[in-house]
Amino acid sequence: MTTEKPIIAIPMGDPAGIGPEITVKSLTKKEIYDVSKPLIIGDSKVIERAIDIVSADVTINEITSPEDGKYVLGTIDVINLNNIDIDKLEYGEVSVQGGQGAFEYIKKSVELALAGQVHALATTPINKESLKAAEVPYIGHTEMLEDLAGSNDPLTMFEVRGMRIFFLTRHLSLKDAIGQMTKERVADYLVRCDKALQRLGVENRRFAVAGLNPHSGEGGLFGMEEVEEIKPGIKMAVEAGIDAVGPVPADSVFFQALNGKYDAVLSLYHDQGHIAAKMTDFHRTISITNGLPFLRTSVDHGTAFDIAGKNIAESISLEEAIKLAAQYAPNFTSYNM
Template sequence: MTNERAIIAIPMGDPAGIGPEITAKSLVNEDIYNMCKPVVIGDAKVFAKAIEIVEASLKINVIEKPEEGKYEFGTVDIIDLKNIDMDQLQYGEVQAQCGKAAFEYIKTSVDLAKEGTVKALATTPINKESLKAAKVPYIGHTEMLEDLADTKDPLTMFQVNGMRIFFLTRHLSLKAAIAQMTKERVRDYLNRCDKALQRLGVENRKFAVAGLNPHSGEGGLFGMEEVDEIGPGIEAAVQDGIDAVGPVPADSVFFQALNGKYDAVLSLYHDQGHIAAKMTDFHRTISITNGLPFLRTSVDHGTAFDIAGKNIASSVSMEECIKLAAEYAPKFTRDTLG
């Protein structure tokens, strides 16, 4: 990493959830300030309350632009959108004002990233029901970012303890996901994953593709998907110049990647990769959205309304989220994937 600390935007998340608390707790960690320049995008009154809740020794410095920040440990620079009525705020409840505010924090962060005044986004949790109550036409971060950044079908990558996992399919039934496991899709995704790691500055890019069936189908004995589609897709990607192997049985490929045999694994469906990552370390599993014109990392948990405002939520995931953004930001290239 270069000596120049990158400016990382942290949209505060749903004000009724744990986002403000875990952000405040994270910014008590001096390592964060040694690695980057964090700027919170949110509501200063909400954040001041979060500081009080978590009993943090932090001061707030309200700024209008990222370049005005002090970026000194003990002081939190915040762009104050002043969009929450504190008299109406109820922790742990779905509220339209919170859904609207959470969207505005993200939009402002994206605008700053697109103009290049922040190097990356490290996002906190938002709530689908609150977005719906506010008539915000998105169900989550990925859909927002696709639209706001004019990007189609961004790649999701998990990173935990050095292991990277991409996903061939995401929110589909297992039956529908299997129908998507075509030669063409496997080939396309391996090429896109390789470009995504290039943009993150990763020099060694050896991929393993996880198998679908037990023992990767055992040559057709337990299913023909590996023989007919997955294997040929890998071979086609290799012909394109991608360093890829597989399909490797799913009961061993993630362990092997965790121990350095592979630089990334292409998981075939949602739970296959999610279980592997979260069983490795639930709190330190961080999501990176690749394919955007800027870097975005995210915690992989929700707003936790049941414990919001109680100083119970762990900030480990948020701290890792910011640190990972800081790690990749100096190496990240802003060109599109095409």
């Protein structure tokens, strides 16, 4: 499939959250259409209500295939799955139809990506409680995409203001995460992270691995994890040809990466990297899932049930996710921009 701009599928997320609102707000911006062809996968009735809520001057164009989209400012192209009873939709409420609907939008988006009909996904928030209520057997996007795409242990990467952060572990307690910090895993992840950046088209790939303990353990004074596992894992990766250093104390490594000393940081656990990214710029922290057969970017915030339907949700994060998907999409597909 050849096109001037990539088609970016946007599953609209949980209909009771802010996903539909921020999707509509994003698609009122000219800069989105300058770089991409955005396509909503969702429910037209929910999108219509979101249009009313945000007072957007747009019309809906329902299509059944991505190739039929108009992709022009002022028209929102939607593949309508028609799976929400709008009369029973309550903003900010956990619901079976919300969880099931959100899953179905993602599933359809993945099917389109695997078929080569869209070039990337830019996902919006889903709610874990609604997924559970609908008996959807996944805790979040990454696990869902991993299974639907037939991938194994995809890599999560954050990008914010040029700083890239990978995660050695994700949704684990800190105690369990420390148990996963083996030299073999550190080495394997550095090799895989290097391949991920290479696929994204990043030419310079110098990695720093964050330390776990204060001052990276001070040679064992404050813990032996760096001495026994993390540093040997880095050494194994270097021997495999990866440009990596560390462990670098976590209180300085992210600042150094933000200022260009490193091209990416391997964060050892969930909050270590999340805090660094979101304190840098909460709204512009974008999540990229590497290791899938297609490119996926995402907002890094939740469904915000407390403000859903009130027209106060910011769309900056989704706008950045769409633009980043458009930027990296040519490296995942054979077409020319």
